[in-house]
Amino acid sequence: MSHRVLLAGIFHETHNFLEGLTPLGDFTTRRGDELFTARGDGSPLAGVLQVADEAGWTVIPVIDMRATPSATASDESVEVFWTAFRAAVEREAAAGIDGVYLVLHGAMVSKSFEDVEGEVLKRIRTLPPMVNVPICGVMDLHGNISPQNVESMQGMVAYRHNPHTDACQAAIDAARILDRILKSGERPVGLWEQPPVMWPPTGTGTADDPMRTLEAMARDIERQHPDILAVNVFGGFSFSDTKFTGPSFCAYTVGDVAVARKKLQELSAWCLAHKELGNRVDPSLDDVWPQVEANLKRGETPVVLVEPSDNIGGGAPGDGTSILRYLIRKGATNAAVVIDDGAAVATLSKHKPGERVRVTMGGRGSRMGEGPVELDVELVSTSNGRFQLEDRNSHLASMCGVNIDMGPCAVVRHEGVTILLTTRKTPPFDLGQLRSQGIIPEKLAIIGVKAAVAHRRAYEPIQKASYTVSTPGPCASDARIFPFQKVRRPIFPLDALQ
Ligand SMILES: [Zn+2]
Structure with a gap:
């Protein structure tokens, strides 16, 4: 029976x-x-x-x-x-x-x-x-x-x-x-x-x-x-x-x-x-930057900068601008980041590849982040944002299967930084996310990744170095900055235990 x-x-x-x-x-x-x-x-x-x-x-x-x-x-x-x-x-x-x-x-x-x-x-x-x-x-x-x-x-x-x-x-x-x-x-x-x-x-x-x-x-x-x-x-x-x-x-x-x-x-x-x-508490971008520069000098690329405070897999908006700002400030070349911003994509979709556009992007999803960035960019390409996972056993498959939809997307470039703008925030758990948009991850010098741990299966095989850094945002690793009300007390690391 x-x-x-x-x-x-x-x-x-x-x-x-x-x-x-x-x-x-x-x-x-x-x-x-x-x-x-x-x-x-x-x-x-x-x-x-x-x-x-x-x-x-x-x-x-x-x-x-x-x-x-x-x-x-x-x-x-x-x-x-x-x-x-x-x-x-x-x-x-x-x-x-x-x-x-x-x-x-x-x-x-x-x-x-x-x-x-x-x-x-x-x-x-x-x-x-x-x-x-x-x-x-x-x-x-x-x-x-x-x-x-x-x-x-x-x-x-x-x-x-x-x-x-x-x-x-x-x-x-x-x-x-x-x-x-x-x-x-x-x-x-x-x-x-x-x-x-x-x-x-x-x-x-x-x-x-x-x-x-x-x-x-x-x-x-x-x-x-x-x-x-x-x-x-x-x-x-x-x-x-x-x-x-x-x-x-x-x-x-x-x-x-x-x-x-x-x-x-x-x-x-x-x-x-x-x-x-x-209880990981991460170093700042300034703390790790000398090591990043040393990696770049030795040709040890790509270097992955991991930003848990904007961890999409942990619920963060995926539109934090801290790493983007930092890379621009440092004059980084051959770098790429992903920012979720459907409004910026909508603005860019009215333009043709090759055109230069002034666009405001990111920084609207959480009060804890650094806010939007306004940049002059060159529009590289637009797409419908759909791709299939390269890795069918990826962390992302556990959440949504192998067919991923980032919504309409745009790839733009500002000086040495390429920015993939998405309409649906998409955790960086599969290299198909970049490759499907014409960005070849293996060839990049620096990649900003909005994750904590789950990106590793995708990025570890190609990265030559990786630094997890502390930036302002709602998934920051230091639990003591959050206003807990319901968790049982005492609890480590909020309280000193006997
Ligand atoms: Zn989980």
């Missing part, structure tokens, strides 16, 4: 310190059979569909909503998801619902709900047909995970890598846990631990400590204890202001609960003891 599984997703990494709300219209919403269009596109949804096909589930596709990281979500987005989910349960209950699979982030906050995932799970459990139905799902490594979240599910797998090159695989692993539960009737127990720590996104790359060791410890636990079905290490997302912000650990076990709890406590204790390792 084929198992009937409800499939749904709601996915948003919420930056509570950005101004305004993320409206419903910013979510890409697919309903019913539209979810099947994700088949084979490298996304988590594609991963669960693959297992569903192999295992012969009858998938009941409900709704999938996703938006790129941005300000606090409107409650409407939660209610649209919930209305669709509840209607599906009411419609399908008579025929039987054997399981639920959810594609979630873990750091979604709406105006009224600081733990959207926990709220959704709580509501699902209140529907009479759903009291005992197993719920499994996949989460982003940057989730701020509540105990409610963990205990409401019977299996969950978080991405193991940051950059998130394994989002589809994590979804597959979680789907296999659900398939095991459906076939065996087991009821795994979810356990949760959290230390009083939070780290900026720059501290959560899995190639470096603390995350590298924590991930290795978690995989060891899975190998040594086959009855622990998954051990998840969450790095947390420090720009969400919630009670449970920060690293957390969870496990699902069909064996001895005390053993699994002890293992999680070991992870949590290691995290606390090594908390400083994740």
Whole structure:
């Protein structure tokens, strides 16, 4: 007999310190059979569909909503998801619902709900047909995970890598846990631990400590204890202001609960003891510039200047002008940056390539940045901004599949700096972004990148040097500059711990 599984997703990494709300219209919403269009596109949804096909589930596709990281979500987005989910349960209950699979982030906050995932799970459990139905799902490594979240599910797998090159695989692993539960009737127990720590996104790359060791410890636990079905290490997302912000650990076990709890406590204790390792505070552009000049002199290019304060993957507007200003001030040559500014693109679209235009660009997305820049530029080209990922396993595929739409784009040049202007902010996680616009990344001397960690898979193979720098902006690494209100206290690095 084929198992009937409800499939749904709601996915948003919420930056509570950005101004305004993320409206419903910013979510890409697919309903019913539209979810099947994700088949084979490298996304988590594609991963669960693959297992569903192999295992012969009858998938009941409900709704999938996703938006790129941005300000606090409107409650409407939660209610649209919930209305669709509840209607599906009411419609399908008579025929039987054997399981639920959810594609979630873990750091979604709406105006009224600081733990959207926990709220959704709580509501699902209140529907009479759903009291005992197993719920499994996949989460982003940057989730701020509540105990409610963990205990409401019977299996969950978080991405193991940051950059998130394994989002589809994590979804597959979680789907296999659900398939095991459906076939065996087991009821795994979810356990949760959290230390009083939070780290900026720059501290959560899995190639470096603390995350590298924590991930290795978690995989060891899975190998040594086959009855622990998954051990998840969450790095947390420090720009969400919630009670449970920060690293957390969870496990699902069909064996001895005390053993699994002890293992999680070991992870949590290691995290606390090594908390400083994740607390990156970056040097300024002035601090690193002598090294950049030395690289240029030795022909060690491209040099990548990474700007976490305008990290698009973390919700920043992607229109900060600090690096652009600096490169111009220093007379940099053969440099490139990307600035999201649809208004500037609209102005430029009235001109022909080769024309010189005075245009104001960037700096409008956040009060924390340095503001717009006005420049005389030469228009190089315009395009519709669509491209396909060169790397189908890139971090970007975990968020939106392989077909990327930057909206109308313009490439302009001011002295030695080439600027790609986009209409939809697009995280710099794939070299196709530049190459599709005629900018060859390997040939550049300096590239400004608005990211924290997730750009590395794309840029590390071509860069000869990389500097992560501190500039003013809403995703700055120093947590102490943000007005936290809801996070549990005391917490490192806001408070001195005993
Ligand atoms: Zn993430």
